[in-house]
Amino acid sequence: MKLSEFRTAVADEFGAAYGAVLTGDLGLTEFGSKTAEEALRAGVPPRDVWMALCTATDVPDERRHGVGRLQPGA
Secondary structure (H helix, E strand, O other), rough: OOOOHHHHHHHHHHHHHHHHHHHOOOOEEEHHHEEEHHHHHHHOOOOHHHHHHHHHOOOOOOOOOOOOOOOOOO
16 A cells, blocks of 8 residues: 555545544554554555554444555455
């Protein structure tokens, strides 16, 4: 997952405004309570951040995989 795909996935799942709040404010236990933005800046792969964000916000499994792709089948 590329960073741009991460951003698309967040916006698609949570909406742009709420997604920005979640990625900037919600501490993720998988990364020592770093926010998603902090984890990304620290070099954590976007896919790992996305999965941690999904876990923290109870996103159903069927909406966790394949989201954020810029084109179908990519």
